[in-house]
Every structure is written in structure tokens, then in C-alpha cells.
Amino acid sequence: MEDALRRELGTALLRPTGHTGGGCISQGQSYDTDRGRVFVKSNPQAEARRMFEGEMASLEALLKTQAIKVPKPIKVIDLPGGSTAFVMEHLEMRGLNRHSALLGTQLADLHLHNRQLAEKLKKEESTVGKGQGQTEVQFVDQFGFHTITCCGYLPQVNDWQSDWVTFFAKQRIQPQMDMIEKSSGDREARELWAQLQLKIPSLFCDIEIVPALLHGDLWGGNVAEDDSGPIIFDPASFYGHSEYELAIAGMFGGFSSSFYSAYHSKIPKAAGFEKRLKLYQLFHYMNHWNHFGSGYRGSSLNIMRNLVK
Numbered sequence: 001m002e003d004a005l006r007r008e009l010g011t012a013l014l015r016p017t018g019h020t021g022g023g024c025i026s027q028g029q030s031y032d033t034d035r036g037r038v039f040v041k042s043n044p045q046a047e048a049r050r051m052f053e054g055e056m057a058s059l060e061a062l063l064k065t066q067a068i069k070v071p072k073p074i075k076v077i078d079l080p081g082g083s084t085a086f087v088m089e090h091l092e093m094r095g096l097n098r099h100s101a102l103l104g105t106q107l108a109d110l111h112l113h114n115r116q117l118a119e120k121l122k123k124e125e126s127t128v129g130k131g132q133g134q135t136e137v138q139f140v141d142q143f144g145f146h147t148i149t150c151c152g153y154l155p156q157v158n159d160w161q162s163d164w165v166t167f168f169a170k171q172r173i174q175p176q177m178d179m180i181e182k183s184s185g186d187r188e189a190r191e192l193w194a195q196l197q198l199k200i201p202s203l204f205c206d207i208e209i210v211p212a213l214l215h216g217d218l219w220g221g222n223v224a225e226d227d228s229g230p231i232i233f234d235p236a237s238f239y240g241h242s243e244y245e246l247a248i249a250g251m252f253g254g255f256s257s258s259f260y261s262a263y264h265s266k267i268p269k270a271a272g273f274e275k276r277l278k279l280y281q282l283f284h285y286m287n288h289w290n291h292f293g294s295g296y297r298g299s300s301l302n303i304m305r306n307l308v309k
Contacts, residue, residue, distance in 0.1 A: 001079050005040065008077045009033055009087065019090070023221065023234070025051075025153055030090045037090035038074060044083045047153060052076045052086035054149035058237035059088065061145075061213055064137045067110035068103075069231045093224035093231055100255070103223060103230035104262030111212040111242035111267060114140055118210065140211050143167040145238035151217050151284075152291045154179075158238050164209045165201055167240070168279075176286035184294070192304035199308055203279060207270045211239035218245050220254015242267060247280030278303050 006014050011033040019030035019039075026043040041052070059073040072089040079085050096103060117139040144167065145158035157175055161167035177193050180186050215222070216236035224231045246263075249255050282303045289296035 001042065001083070001085070004077060004079050005031070005085065005087070008075060009035075009038070011035065017090075026086075038087050039071065039090040040085050040087050042079065042083055042085045044081075045153065046082070047150075047155075048084035049076060049078070050148060050155065051150040051153055052084055054147060054155075055086060055235060057145070057147045058149055058216065058235035059233075061237055062110070062215065062232070062235060065110055065113045065213060067113055068106040069226075069229060070235070071231070071233055091224075091231055091233075092226055093233075094226070096220075096223045096225050096230060096254070099225040099230045101258040101262040103225075103232075104259040104264075105266065106230060107215075107218075107232075107245065108263045108266035111214070111245065113137075114212055114239065115210040140213075140239050143211050143239050143241075144171075149216060149236045149238060151236040151287055154287060154290060156216075156236060156238065164211075164241050165204055168244075168283075169197055169200055172283045173286065176283065176290060179290045180286065183290070186297070188301060189297070189304070192301060192308060195308040196304050200279065203272055203276050203307075205272070207272070209241045212242040212245075214238060214240050214242070214245050216240075216245075217248060219248045219252050221252075223254070241276075241280075243270075243273060243276055244280045247277055248284045250277065251281055251284060275307065278307060282307075 002014055006012070013032060013034050015032045017030040017032055017037065021028035021039075026041045026048070028039060028041045030037055030039050043051070053076055056073040056076055059070050062068065062070045063072060069091075071091050074087040074089065077085045077087065117137060118141075121139055142160040142162050143164050144160035148155045148158060150156065157171040159171060161171070173193070177189065180189055214237055215232050216238055217234060218232065222232060222234045224233070282300060285296050285300040285303065289300055
């Protein structure tokens, strides 16, 4: 592995720093190189390259907005023996604490970034001699992403759609449902989903949704801070409804009330927010069911039962 890293990174120096990390999916290790310190995630699974390429594309998109700090992605590398590595900038991170409110503010800035590009374009169109192409990041008017991203190790269907409700039902919940069907043929889940599909449009009456670039998997384990402010990492990005981001944030703790107040002072809750939050949590409970087994079945079915009432 180290020879392959040296060659691909064009570095003579490659010294482990003793910083290691890892979640339930990949292992991580930091190295000093000729051009500074890097963090390397590696994974032996066949689908690792797709997963890391999605993460790299997500980090690149988040970086371009300049709204919130993320590790700079460097390269995805095939390793001998079929493993894959993802090299990124090493950041000295500690648990989120002092910068909780700033994370709320910066996350709202990230979610408003695409909407502000649209407003800027409108202004430029009404100014003679200025047209599209003035800004490096282009306005995105649909929901989806230019490549597959993975939430955990399962791929997300990011095909572009002009309608958010269609995108969420067909490309977020339906693929999870198909996997559950395949592994356990759960009849109750299937029947509840058939009812819920008819109900979903009514949860979106009178709200305008402008596609927002999302981190996509923002739970407490994917946020940190350094002296300069908050850091987010391990993204599964796509353009979606900003409220979707807050679903997993509320499921496993890790975010203080100062985070939420700062966020909602920039993006106030729209009518029906709580019910839509439950709908978005359904995706994450089903995704956990498909990753970790039927311990998450009860939570998934409960949400569907409550939403179809």
C-alpha cells in the first residue's frame, strides 16, 4: 500500500504519523509527505472505488461553495490486492463544541448558496454585457447530482429530476424499499409504503423548494472543529431539499440547541416542517435497516404508520 501511495502521490517521504481513524466502513491513517500531511482512507470491498469517487465529488462541490470547511480531496487510488484508497488533506480535528452555532450558520449558508446564485444570475441578466459564466459555480435548477454518492456503502440514485417529491419517493425511498423486499419480503413495509406514496404530495403544499447542495449524511460523527471553526466530512452530497439535511442530525444526537437556533435564524421552519422531517428520517432508518439489519425495522414502520394516519 505504501509503495502505491508514494508512486501515485509523487512523494519520497511517506511516514505514518500515528493518527488513525475509521468508522464501521473504512479505515483511516495519516501520513507526512513531501507536500504536507495527508489522511488516507482505505477499503478492501469491490464497491469502494465508487464510494470514494462519490465522496471526492461531494467534497469538491462543497469546497467550491466556500461556505463551510471540508478536507480538500486529493486522489482516489487503486491499491494492490483490489483495495482502494482515498487521499485527502489531513485536518487536526476535535469534537464539535465551541463552534456549534457557527456550524448552524455556515450550514444554512451552504443551503442558501445555490438560491443566491440564481438571484445573482437574474441580476446579471438584467445588466447589459453580463451573462452566464461569470461565476465559477453554476446555478443548478434540478434535484440530483452529477455522479453516484453513497450513504454508508449503499449507492444513492442521483439521476436529475425537476420535481423534488418525485426525486425523493422514486430515488431515495423506493430503492431502499426494493432492497428490503429483496432481503426479507416484508409485507407490512410494502403495504405501508403503498399508502404513504399517495400521502407524500400533501406534505409539500405551498412550499417552494430551490435545490440546495447538501452534505447528505450529517450526523454527529461527521462533524468536528478546529481553531478556525467547524469542519464537516464523509459527505454523500446531492442537490435536494434543505430540510432533508436536518433529519439524520436529529436522529443520533450530537447537535446542540445553539446549532439549530443559528440555522433557523437564517432558514426559518416552513409550515409542516416536523412531518417532513419524519419523512426524511424514514430514509435514514431504512438505510440503517439495509446496512445493519432488522433492528431498524420498528422505527421505519412506526414513521410510516404515523405519516399515513
